[in-house]
Amino acid sequence: MTFGNQGPILGNTNPYGGSSPINRLVSAFHMLPGIGPRSAQRLAYHVLRSPASEAQELANALLDVKENIILCGSCQNLTIKSPCNLCDDNGRAQDLLCVVEEPLDVVAIERTGDFKGNYHVLHGVIAPRSGVGPEDLKIDELMKRLRSSDNTFKEVILATNPSTEGEATALYLAQLIHSLDLKVTRLARGLPTGSDVEYADIDTLGRALEFRHEI
Amino acid sequence: MSPRAPRVYSTRAIVLGQREFVEAAKVITILTPDVGKQDSVAKGVLKPKSRLAGHLEPGTYCDLELAVAKNLDIIREAQTISRFRASQQNLMQLTTLIYVLELVDKYTVDGTGSDLFEPLLVTLERLDRGINLSAVVHGFELTILEITGFRPSLDQCIHCLSSVDSVKANWSQDGGGIVCERCVSVIPDTSLIEPRVLKVLRAYQSWPYEESARIAIDSNLEAQLSRVMHGLMKAFAERDIKSADLLEEISWRNELSNGRGMS
Numbered sequence: 020m021t022f023g024n025q026g027p028i029l030g031n032t033n034p035y036g037g038s039s040p041i042n043r044l045v046s047a048f049h050m051l052p053g054i055g056p057r058s059a060q061r062l063a064y065h066v067l068r069s070p071a072s073e074a075q076e077l078a079n080a081l082l083d084v085k086e087n088i089i090l091c092g093s094c095q096n097l098t099i100k101s102p103c104n105l106c107d108d109n110g111r112a113q114d115l116l117c118v119v120e121e122p123l124d125v126v127a128i129e130r131t132g133d134f135k136g137n138y139h140v141l142h143g144v145i146a147p148r149s150g151v152g153p154e155d156l157k158i159d160e161l162m163k164r165l166r167s168s169d170n171t172f173k174e175v176i177l178a179t180n181p182s183t184e185g186e187a188t189a190l191y192l193a194q195l196i197h198s199l200d201l202k203v204t205r206l207a208r209g210l211p212t213g214s215d216v217e218y219a220d221i222d223t224l225g226r227a228l229e230f231r232h233e234i
Numbered sequence: 235m236s237p238r239a240p241r242v243y244s245t246r247a248i249v250l251g252q253r254e255f256v257e258a259a260k261v262i263t264i265l266t267p268d269v270g271k272q273d274s275v276a277k278g279v280l281k282p283k284s285r286l287a288g289h290l291e292p293g294t295y296c297d298l299e300l301a302v303a304k305n306l307d308i309i310r311e312a313q314t315i316s317r318f319r320a321s322q323q324n325l326m327q328l329t330t331l332i333y334v335l336e337l338v339d340k341y342t343v344d345g346t347g348s349d350l351f352e353p354l355l356v357t358l359e360r361l362d363r364g365i366n367l368s369a370v371v372h373g374f375e376l377t378i379l380e381i382t383g384f385r386p387s388l389d390q391c392i393h394c395l396s397s398v399d400s401v402k403a404n405w406s407q408d409g410g411g412i413v414c415e416r417c418v419s420v421i422p423d424t425s426l427i428e429p430r431v432l433k434v435l436r437a438y439q440s441w442p443y444e445e446s447a448r449i450a451i452d453s454n455l456e457a458q459l460s461r462v463m464h465g466l467m468k469a470f471a472e473r474d475i476k477s478a479d480l481l482e483e484i485s486w487r488n489e490l491s492n493g494r495g496m497s
């Protein structure tokens with residue numbers, strides 16, 4: 020199969036336009052974060068050129084994720100069983116809890132190999148401009164964990180991003196957690212302002228964790 | 235110069251917000267003294283080594299160099315003038331900062347709001363000092379309403395325009411001001427406004443900041459001022475202002491935990 024000129028097949032360059040199967044796929048890819056119209060086209064054409072078995076595998080994997088991934092009842096991370104492997108691991112420090120914005124931040128911190136405590140995933144930050152308030156995050160779940168009679172955590176590390184919204188979320192949580200008389204710490208400066216824990220290099224992130232300070 | 239080189243311009247700007255865009259780029263919403271609110275693109279800011287990222291956080295006052303593009307102009311250089319560090323360390327100040335940015339965002343559309351630039355800048359500077367938050371934030375709310383044509387009527391009845399000197403008055407949120415005794419039956423949804431609240435709002439509206447900042451505000455009065463002003467800001471924006479609710483929640487919890495509010 021050759022596609023020569025891409026124009027006629029898509030009909031128009033508006034990725035949302037038209038209802039042909041390929042336009043539908045382009046639109047679907049375009050809805051993914053970070054994927055612009057051109058990348059969406061490239062991905063769609065890749066799928067079109069690859070064998071049916073590969074496309075089937077992609078479709079299955081997509082559905083599998085939606086059907087089988089759940090949130091851990093304890094740390095709220097993505098998992099296939101609850102409690103997740105991390106929460107189930109008694110070898111991890113039971114007195115240390117690290118609060119992060121997103122599941123990928125857990126991956127990034129685990130990659131440093133420097134942290135042996137437990138996690139709590141907020142699934143976002145307080146971002147009023149985007150309509151996200153504290154009630155939209157896993158804050159109630161966090162406070163329930165900390166207030167529970169079998170809470171063993173003595174220190175809570177706030178590892179939200181060093182962004183305006185990440186700082187606001189950390190300060191908000193610090194106010195809540197202080198009322199429980201627990202030690203609250205924040206990642207050390209060193210992670211550049213506006214950067215993302217998820218993308219930080221291993222050494223910088225490891226150091227930010229090691230030199231965390233009380234707030 | 236090559237004829238294809240893009241036109242480039244420099245401007246001071248205050249970052250109002252950002253959202254993720256394609257690849258590692260973000261759309262940065264800025265307020266500038268010449269254009270007002272505008273969206274622009276910052277490429278590569280999600281990459282850890284980005285030169286731009288640290289200068290484009292919401293609430294940053296910066297110098298920018300932008301290249302004119304077909305759709306959104308592209309930020310080529312960014313240099314922080316002030317990040318208002320003190321405001322970043324305190325929950326009430328930081329939430330107030332987020333609130334004033336949201337106000338500017340909700341009260342402008344693209345290409346408007348250039349006349350809000352200086353008032354916003356002054357407000358962020360005062361906020362950073364961490365004192366007289368009540369006069370700072372409510373003064374700014376009243377300034378926004380004034381500039382955008384929604385000046386609340388605090389001395390005159392909104393219906394018959396007769397002047398109301400007495401501080402005992404009725405309040406119409408949707409009408410944006412006070413209602414005299416005679417007109418109260420014809421204006422729907424009025425409520426009594428606390429005399430102290432009206433007095434302070436009049437001062438915030440007409441006195442210079444240096445004077446209005448001297449008024450002593452206890453936490454109870456501040457809670458009432460906030461309730462009236464938040465209601466007004468939401469009513470005229472005709473949409474929710476999410477950080478206003480957050481501010482009220484935080485003040486309320488401050489109040490519970492240590493018996494003092496903002497002052």
Ligand SMILES: [Zn+2]
Nearest residue numbers: 091094103106
């Ligand atoms: Zn878990």
Ligand SMILES: [Zn+2]
Nearest residue numbers: 391394414417
């Ligand atoms: Zn009247």
